[in-house]
Amino acid sequence: MTDHTEQKSPTNHSTFSIDPVTSTESTVNDTIAALINSTPLVDSNTLHTSRDNSPQTLRRRSSVSIIQALANTRHLLTTNDARKRNFLVGTARQLPENTANDINSFFPSGRLLTIMMVTWNTGEASKLYEQNYTPTARQTAQPKERMLDDICDILLPTFIDYVSDLIIVCTQEMSVAKKRTDWEILLQEVIGPAHVLYHSVHFGTLSLCIFLRRDLIWFCTEPEEDIIKFRAVGPVRTKGSLVITFNLFGTSFMIINSHFEAGHGSEGRTNRRLNFHNTTTKLSIPHEFIQRTFKSMKRTASAVESSIPPSLESTASIDSTSRAAVDITKSCDCVLWAGDMNFRIDMPHDQVLELCKERNFREILLKDEFRIAQMKNNDLYANFKEADIDFAPTYKFDLRFDDDIYAKHRTPSYTDRILYRDKPTSLIECTQYKSVEGVKHSDHKPVVAHFRVKLKPGLHTGNLSYGKFNHDVYKSGCKQRERHHSLGVGFGHNAKRRTAIPKSSVCVLQ
Numbered sequence: 071m072t073d074h075t076e077q078k079s080p081t082n083h084s085t086f087s088i089d090p091v092t093s094t095e096s097t098v099n100d101t102i103a104a105l106i107n108s109t110p111l112v113d114s115n116t117l118h119t120s121r122d123n124s125p126q127t128l129r130r131r132s133s134v135s136i137i138q139a140l141a142n143t144r145h146l147l148t149t150n151d152a153r154k155r156n157f158l159v160g161t162a163r164q165l166p167e168n169t170a171n172d173i174n175s176f177f178p179s180g181r182l183l184t185i186m187m188v189t190w191n192t193g194e195a196s197k198l199y200e201q202n203y204t205p206t207a208r209q210t211a212q213p214k215e216r217m218l219d220d221i222c223d224i225l226l227p228t229f230i231d232y233v234s235d236l237i238i239v240c241t242q243e244m245s246v247a248k249k250r251t252d253w254e255i256l257l258q259e260v261i262g263p264a265h266v267l268y269h270s271v272h273f274g275t276l277s278l279c280i281f282l283r284r285d286l287i288w289f290c291t292e293p294e295e296d297i298i299k300f301r302a303v304g305p306v307r308t309k310g311s312l313v314i315t316f317n318l319f320g321t322s323f324m325i326i327n328s329h330f331e332a333g334h335g336s337e338g339r340t341n342r343r344l345n346f347h348n349t350t351t352k353l354s355i356p357h358e359f360i361q362r363t364f365k366s367m368k369r370t371a372s373a374v375e376s377s378i379p380p381s382l383e384s385t386a387s388i389d390s391t392s393r394a395a396v397d398i399t400k401s402c403d404c405v406l407w408a409g410d411m412n413f414r415i416d417m418p419h420d421q422v423l424e425l426c427k428e429r430n431f432r433e434i435l436l437k438d439e440f441r442i443a444q445m446k447n448n449d450l451y452a453n454f455k456e457a458d459i460d461f462a463p464t465y466k467f468d469l470r471f472d473d474d475i476y477a478k479h480r481t482p483s484y485t486d487r488i489l490y491r492d493k494p495t496s497l498i499e500c501t502q503y504k505s506v507e508g509v510k511h512s513d514h515k516p517v518v519a520h521f522r523v524k525l526k527p528g529l530h531t532g533n534l535s536y537g538k539f540n541h542d543v544y545k546s547g548c549k550q551r552e553r554h555h556s557l558g559v560g561f562g563h564n565a566k567r568r569t570a571i572p573k574s575s576v577c578v579l580q
Contacts, residue, residue: 274307
């Protein structure tokens with residue numbers, strides 16, 4: 071379900087070119103055409119019936135749709151290719167002399183991977199985990215239905231035409247008393263069986279979950295994860311960064327979920343800059359990059375150290391000095407960084423409210439902590455991009471009121487952000503950047519961003535995951551989806567309960 075069309079209101083950050091169809095694809099198209107021409111659309115036993123007979127018409131349409139669906143998959147494997155015993159040839163038409171065949175079969179329109187990224191400070195919302203019960207009446211089903219609708223608005227927004235290939239969910243301030251598996255099952259239920267939970271990592275109140283299109287799971291490397299802790303004291307871990315790195319085909323990804331220190335004034339800004347710096351420089355992943363980089367730096371440092379007189383030697387270790395100078399995020403082609411970064415607006419509370427009423431968000435952003443720092447040359451934040459913001463500040467709302475009213479003791483600010491970093495060889499285009507204003511479980515509004523990334527072909531070598539994903543979450547999510555569907559939960563205002571079909575002779579593959 072790749073997004074092959076232009077999204078609505080795209081942001082002009084980069085432009086992609088579409089590759090021409092390869093000769094291999096032309097051959098496959100000829101094969102499909104021959105298959106269509108040789109397949110009868112109507113059974114000969116039904117020719118005596120009238121042309122206007124509806125069963126015959128349905129049978130014809132069904133045959134056409136089945137063949138068209140087969141043609142659109144573009145995954146036909148010839149017996150000759152299979153006999154060549156090429157590496158992973160069973161998953162696609164990969165040939166050693168043309169490594170782009172696999173990726174082109176899954177992304178025929180320019181190899182564009184679509185990504186939906188979400189960040190949400192849930193504020194320990196109590197109803198997030200109302201997941202593992204079965205409602206017996208519509209009255210008891212209503213809280214569950216509201217939560218499903220809200221999660222759908224976050225993960226499957228209507229302003230995106232197609233479900234994204236990669237769905238990343240970053241949350242902060244989740245309840246530590248609840249099971250993270252329940253949250254993952256809820257996400258799986260909403261996203262549906264076409265995606266699987268590729269990897270997740272949790273720390274204290276932070277959570278990072280990555281769902282990937284099911285047929286792409288075979289082209290990923292084993293994920294690597296790391297946790298950067300900002301506070302060394304306290305029983306509950308609330309501030310830190312969760313990081314996952316992996317390769318999809320030939321493109322390397324780094325996904326980060328952070329919760330930075332709060333606070334106004336210079337002290338708060340200094341703490342957040344330190345959080346940002348520590349995340350970029352203290353990572354221990356990707357392992358291959360770390361080993362290659364620091365081994366080389368150790369050799370250089372050792373050579374320099376041998377030429378320094380003993381009286382001038384520093385007490386700092388070589389490891390600490392070398393690691394502090396390296397931005398690990400530069401090791402990956404595509405870096406997506408989301409979270410509650412607590413960036414503040416340096417403006418009086420009442421003035422922000424007036425500008426919000428006028429929807430003059432550009433004026434508010436002139437006093438935004440992150441945007442001000444970005445305009446400085448060689449600043450810590452300057453290497454990361456952010457799409458244009460055309461929505462109201464996402465923090466802090468007063469939950470005592472049904473309407474969206476900002477708390478009087480906090481200046482409204484854009485604390486919840488999604489940043490990205492790319493390379494000339496792997497450009498990222500942000501097509502949508504919005505807040506989900508209808509969700510009111512927390513004093514923060516969720517923020518979503520939609521990206522398109524042009525993937526690079528890969529040789530499928532290295533530390534492949536071989537289709538590894540969370541089977542337990544997938545199974546539980548599908549069962550929960552089926553149970554709620556049979557009870558009519560999640561169908562809006564349709565009060566009629568639905569029952570599952572006990573027997574069916576039709577098998578549907580997604």
